[in-house]
Amino acid sequence: MHGYTNDKEAYLTRLRRIEGQVRGLQRMVDEDVYCIDVLTQVSAATRALQSVALGLLEDHLAHCVAEAVEKGGPEAEEKVKEASAAIARLVRS
Amino acid sequence: MHGYTNDKEAYLTRLRRIEGQVRGLQRMVDEDVYCIDVLTQVSAATRALQSVALGLLEDHLAHCVAEAVEKGGPEAEEKVKEASAAIARLVRS
Amino acid sequence: MHGYTNDKEAYLTRLRRIEGQVRGLQRMVDEDVYCIDVLTQVSAATRALQSVALGLLEDHLAHCVAEAVEKGGPEAEEKVKEASAAIARLVRS
Amino acid sequence: MHGYTNDKEAYLTRLRRIEGQVRGLQRMVDEDVYCIDVLTQVSAATRALQSVALGLLEDHLAHCVAEAVEKGGPEAEEKVKEASAAIARLVRS
Numbered sequence: 001m002h003g004y005t006n007d008k009e010a011y012l013t014r015l016r017r018i019e020g021q022v023r024g025l026q027r028m029v030d031e032d033v034y035c036i037d038v039l040t041q042v043s044a045a046t047r048a049l050q051s052v053a054l055g056l057l058e059d060h061l062a063h064c065v066a067e068a069v070e071k072g073g074p075e076a077e078e079k080v081k082e083a084s085a086a087i088a089r090l091v092r093s
Numbered sequence: 094m095h096g097y098t099n100d101k102e103a104y105l106t107r108l109r110r111i112e113g114q115v116r117g118l119q120r121m122v123d124e125d126v127y128c129i130d131v132l133t134q135v136s137a138a139t140r141a142l143q144s145v146a147l148g149l150l151e152d153h154l155a156h157c158v159a160e161a162v163e164k165g166g167p168e169a170e171e172k173v174k175e176a177s178a179a180i181a182r183l184v185r186s
Numbered sequence: 187m188h189g190y191t192n193d194k195e196a197y198l199t200r201l202r203r204i205e206g207q208v209r210g211l212q213r214m215v216d217e218d219v220y221c222i223d224v225l226t227q228v229s230a231a232t233r234a235l236q237s238v239a240l241g242l243l244e245d246h247l248a249h250c251v252a253e254a255v256e257k258g259g260p261e262a263e264e265k266v267k268e269a270s271a272a273i274a275r276l277v278r279s
Numbered sequence: 280m281h282g283y284t285n286d287k288e289a290y291l292t293r294l295r296r297i298e299g300q301v302r303g304l305q306r307m308v309d310e311d312v313y314c315i316d317v318l319t320q321v322s323a324a325t326r327a328l329q330s331v332a333l334g335l336l337e338d339h340l341a342h343c344v345a346e347a348v349e350k351g352g353p354e355a356e357e358k359v360k361e362a363s364a365a366i367a368r369l370v371r372s
Contacts (some may be wrong), residue, residue, distance in 0.1 A: 019116055022111050025108050029104050033095075046139055049135055053136070061251070066255045079245070080247045085195075151363035174337070184329055188311055191311060218287075221283060230369040239318055272315050272319070
């Protein structure tokens with residue numbers, strides 16, 4: 001059981017749609033579509049991925065981190081550090 | 094003929110690898126992998142997509158925009174505006 | 187008392203340094219420094235600001251959000267939602 | 280003469296406003312304003328800086344890079360590479 005378990009199907013649907021966007025990008029490159037139009041689609045796929053990440057992160061804070069905090073002890077602090085490192089990777093990617 | 098035409102095969106290879114990363118994400122979610130590990134992979138896929146975008150943009154500047162500038166006229170200015178808008182979408186995604 | 191209170195002086199020092207970077211940018215523009223060198227400094231100031239944000243966010247999760255979660259009740263959920271919205275603003279800025 | 284020279288005053292005004300935002304952040308931290316409100320202001324300052332960067336970049340492409348391309352020769356290629364590296368720094372910051 002993780003933060004996203006209850007919304008698993010919704011996440012899978014979103015990831016399948018992103019997979020379709022990336023396959024669409026291959027088709028565009030293969031058919032020599034104009035660079036700027038390819039770039040617009042890359043931006044759309046990037047935003048969709050980041051939106052999945054923000055959802056996973058919120059679920060993670062609401063479940064995994066919250067549970068560790070409720071239990072207390074050193075694991076709580078560790079979970080906050082770990083989540084913060086994941087947020088930093090997201091902000092910088 | 095667009096900026097990326099000469100590197101078409103390399104871009105297709107990179108996009109197929111990103112498609113594989115997104116399918117890997119689906120597997121991770123489906124198998125209830127720990128949230129933070131899923132997030133690390135989402136960041137990796139996002140960075141890979143942005144790296145494709147930066148490559149396409151450089152090729153676009155070096156070919157399509159450069160050609161328009163060499164020809165001169167209002168189209169040159171238009172191409173710079175269009176590329177700048179694409180850069181803004183990238184920076185904000 | 188907020189998450190960052192214990193590190194207040196350190197944050198003020200970092201923000202003063204960023205203020206100095208922004209004043210340095212004005213000097214560069216005023217003295218007609220080469221665009222790319224100005225841009226490099228803008229990127230450095232942006233990264234410094236985001237690094238302050240990531241620090242504030244980690245402190246906020248470790249203190250304000252953790253306290254709300256320990257108390258339980260609807261405020262805990264609200265704090266997680268609020269922090270997630272702040273993370274989304276950061277990722278998209 | 281650089282890309283931004285004609286808009287120098289406008290850029291200085293925007294940078295002075297950002298300096299004011301960063302000073303405002305120091306006041307907020309000093310007065311123990313709630314973390315999330317500080318973060319909202321950090322995001323606003325970050326966006327303002329990135330917006331300055333996007334403007335400088337567009338001016339740079341329209342003037343410095345365009346001039347190098349018109350002259351032709353190896354410097355044209357170099358300018359495109361240099362601009363692309365600056366775009367990559369922006370996207371990743």
